Amino acid sequence: MITIALSKGRIFEETMPILNKAGIFCDEDPEKSRKLVLTTNNKDLQLIIVRASDVPTYVEWGGADMGIAGKDVLDEYQGIGLYQPLDLGIGKCQLMVAAQKEFDYKGSIKRKTRLRVATKYPQAARKFFSNKGIHIDVIKLYGSMELAPIVGMSDVIVDLVSSGKTLEANNLKAFEKISDISSRLIINEAALKIKREQLKPLIENFVKVAL
Ligand code: PRP
Numbered sequence: 001m002i003t004i005a006l007s008k009g010r011i012f013e014e015t016m017p018i019l020n021k022a023g024i025f026c027d028e029d030p031e032k033s034r035k036l037v038l039t040t041n042n043k044d045l046q047l048i049i050v051r052a053s054d055v056p057t058y059v060e061w062g063g064a065d066m067g068i069a070g071k072d073v074l075d076e077y078q079g080i081g082l083y084q085p086l087d088l089g090i091g092k093c094q095l096m097v098a099a100q101k102e103f104d105y106k107g108s109i110k111r112k113t114r115l116r117v118a119t120k121y122p123q124a125a126r127k128f129f130s131n132k133g134i135h136i137d138v139i140k141l142y143g144s145m146e147l148a149p150i151v152g153m154s155d156v157i158v159d160l161v162s163s164g165k166t167l168e169a170n171n172l173k174a175f176e177k178i179s180d181i182s183s184r185l186i187i188n189e190a191a192l193k194i195k196r197e198q199l200k201p202l203i204e205n206f207v208k209v210a211l
Contacts, residue, residue: 002045002198005059005067007052010160011091011183015068018088019047022205044198056082056186065191065199071181072160076123083187085203088210091183093162095124096174100149105156105175109134118148119158128158128178146170185210 006015008030016030025041030049038047050058055069056077070091074084097117099105108115109132118139119125129136139154146166148154160181161167161174185206192199 002066002195002202003048003064004045005048005050005055005064007055007069008049009052010093010162011052011068011070014090015183018068018090018206018209021209022202045202053077059186059188062188062191064188065195066185066187066202068183069186070183071179072121072124074184074186075179076121078123081189083189083192084184085187086185086206086210088183088185088206091181093160093181094174095121095158095178095181096161097128097156097158097176097178098146098161098167098172098174099156101171101173103149103155103173103175108155115156116154117156117158118145118154120145121158124178125158146172 006012024045026047027039027041030038036049038049040047048058048064052070053073055067056074056079058064059067060079060081068088072095097105112134114135114137115129116139117125117129117136118141120141120143122138122140125136125138139148141148145157145159148157149172150170158178164174167174187199187203
């Protein structure tokens with residue numbers, strides 16, 4: 001049996017067409033089903049639905065042979081034993097530093113002012129600001145980061161920006177890009193050796209679809 005870990009978050013809508021093009025169809029509508037294990041048209045292939053940030057964990061620990069995860073999640077993940085062969089070109093957005101429109105971001109960077117940074121992405125935030133020689137206090141949040149500067153809890157946020165509508169609706173502005181984000185196919189390195197026969201054609205299908 002081959003198991004693929006997916007999440008129902010931001011990238012799900014774009015994930016299903018990719019799976020379909022790779023010849024994988026769910027037996028029931030995953031949008032409607034509350035099942036966590038979904039069977040497919042291939043009796044030797046199942047999908048599991050996990051939280052976006054848990055996809056690399058399931059793949060590293062062998063709960064799934066492969067998975068689809070955003071680069072944002074993978075950059076934060078400290079694990080090993082994951083093979084990342086393919087950028088699927090879906091779930092495209094940017095990891096940005098944002099703050100209230102009137103915040104003097106340029107000035108505070110120039111003066112190397114210590115910043116309070118609210119984010120779901122502490123690793124990426126620390127790396128980015130340390131490269132600039134700026135000390136930060138990370139305030140770890142799990143969602144709705146946009147609130148933090150509004151209520152005066154942080155100076156800036158580090159968050160994903162796609163259309164920019166969430167920032168705009170909350171009177172925030174993106175000041176600097178940290179990185180471009182898209183979703184990757186990840187594979188458990190041990191499974192790649194042990195289940196090579198079954199995984200190889202599947203990976204080749206994903207490569208064709210992603211081109
Ligand atoms: C992301 C991000 C922003 C929003 C940006 O949240 O955290 O809140 O999308 O999108 P926009 O620029 O198109 O407005 P997501 O929907 O992934 O949910 P999350 O809060 O659970 O991360």
